[in-house]
Amino acid sequence: xxxxxxxxxxxxxxxxxxxxxxxxxxxxxxxxxxxxxxxxxxxxxxxxxxxxxxxxxxxxxxxxxxxxxxxxxxxxxxxxxxxxxxxxxxxxxxxxxxxxxxxxxxxxxxxxxxxxxxxxxxxxxxxxxxxxxxxxxxxxxxxxxxxxxxxxxxxxxxxxxxxxxxxxxxxxxxxxxxxxxxxxxxxxxxxxxxxxxxxxxxxxxxxxxxxxxxxxxxxxxxxxxxxxxxxxxxxxxxxxxxxxxxxxxxxxxxxxxxxxxxxxxxxxx
Numbered sequence: 001x002x003x004x005x006x007x008x009x010x011x012x013x014x015x016x017x018x019x020x021x022x023x024x025x026x027x028x029x030x031x032x033x034x035x036x037x038x039x040x041x042x043x044x045x046x047x048x049x050x051x052x053x054x055x056x057x058x059x060x061x062x063x064x065x066x067x068x069x070x071x072x073x074x075x076x077x078x079x080x081x082x083x084x085x086x087x088x089x090x091x092x093x094x095x096x097x098x099x100x101x102x103x104x105x106x107x108x109x110x111x112x113x114x115x116x117x118x119x120x121x122x123x124x125x126x127x128x129x130x131x132x133x134x135x136x137x138x139x140x141x142x143x144x145x146x147x148x149x150x151x152x153x154x155x156x157x158x159x160x161x162x163x164x165x166x167x168x169x170x171x172x173x174x175x176x177x178x179x180x181x182x183x184x185x186x187x188x189x190x191x192x193x194x195x196x197x198x199x200x201x202x203x204x205x206x207x208x209x210x211x212x213x214x215x216x217x218x219x220x221x222x223x224x225x226x227x228x229x230x231x232x233x234x235x236x237x238x239x240x241x242x243x244x245x246x247x248x249x250x251x252x253x254x255x256x257x258x259x260x261x262x263x264x265x266x267x268x269x
């Protein structure tokens with residue numbers, strides 16, 4: 001069985017999970033502990049970052065390389081068109097999405113955590129004590145400027161990221177007003193990449209992430225609830241409904257299940 005070394009809330013891990021579901025491939029999720037778990041991933045793959053896919057004795061790092069590998073090894077339901085023009089468009093959009101939506105989506109997300117205390121507390125488990133919610137709500141906003149981005153970013157850079165993200169969403173909305181997919185009449189790698197990388201901007205209304213927090217339908221204020229992007233998010237959620245397998249939280253890993261498609265953890269003793 002395929003094994004996916006991942007972070008459950010990673011946009012790029014979600015991109016690979018979406019592709020695996022679309023192709024109907026069974027896989028086991030292995031949740032990597034940030035820091036020490038990444039050293040274990042490095043030992044087996046030579047790569048500290050996730051996602052990393054294991055197929056037998058073969059390890060493939062990077063979400064794009066994983067997609068290309070899966071399309072070559074498991075060609076049924078291809079991700080990349082064979083026609084020259086649409087193939088080029090697909091690969092170009094995928095690369096753009098990785099670079100622009102991936103980074104600017106995280107900047108906008110961190111900016112929202114920075115600016116909206118209620119947005120921060122909405123990502124806490126339901127049984128979180130009120131005193132801890134108050135502490136998180138009052139936490140100094142400067143701390144959130146760089147968390148999860150891997151760079152030291154100031155408020156101005158986060159604002160630029162949000163502005164760029166809005167332009168990206170406007171462009172995607174215009175493209176999708178009169179066609180079912182970004183490229184051609186079938187879903188491609190471009191669609192799954194864009195869909196996965198926009199989850200933290202506005203999470204789909206159905207549970208697709210195996211975490212002990214209800215994040216369904218939550219999104220960045222001012223973007224997720226902006227009617228200008230309604231067409232885009234409606235398209236994105238329809239793509240999820242058609243091709244992504246939802247999580248049954250009642251039997252999830254956090255509920256005590258040991259099913260293979262639920263994340264297990266990896267650490268170093």
